[in-house]
Amino acid sequence: QVQLVESGGGLGQPGGSLRVSCVASIASGYSFAITSxxxxxxxxGKQRELVATISRSGTTKYSRAVQGRFxxxxxxxKSTVYLDMKSLKPEDTAVYYCNQIGRxxxxxxxxxxxxxxxxxxxxx
Numbered sequence: 604q605v606q607l608v609e610s611g612g613g614l615g616q617p618g619g620s621l622r623v624s625c626v627a628s629i630a631s632g633y634s635f636a637i638t639s640x641x642x643x644x645x646x647x648g649k650q651r652e653l654v655a656t657i658s659r660s661g662t663t664k665y666s667r668a669v670q671g672r673f674x675x676x677x678x679x680x681k682s683t684v685y686l687d688m689k690s691l692k693p694e695d696t697a698v699y700y701c702n703q704i705g706r707x708x709x710x711x712x713x714x715x716x717x718x719x720x721x722x723x724x725x726x727x
Contacts, residue, residue, distance in 0.1 A: 608627075609623060613723070635707055640684035643700045644700065654666050659679045684701060
């Protein structure tokens with residue numbers, strides 16, 4: 604019913620900037636009411652970690668590792684979310700996953716959806 608498509612990322616230099624984007628493709632005839640949109644990342648050999656979140660009302664939160672360097676933004680009415688990354692560090696290298704949580708149609712229960720992931724590599 605909902606598919607998340609990510610784009611952006613790629614290779615960035617230390618101190619540089621990158622953006623990753625995510626848009627939800629919603630099956631015809633369905634509505635998707637967003638509760639929150641999130642970005643996770645998973646580095647090789649490490650667990651997936653929450654990087655940033657934005658609520659339907661626009662409230663944002665960040666992990667300590669990216670606070671002050673990354674900015675999450677989006678439009679919950681269009682199920683679109685972005686992550687702008689600046690002052691990149693080699694330790695930001697990871698696969699970045701989009702995650703959207705919301706209610707499909709008339710459901711009273713939140714459902715969670717994941718994107719396929721997009722690689723971000725920070726290296727000189």
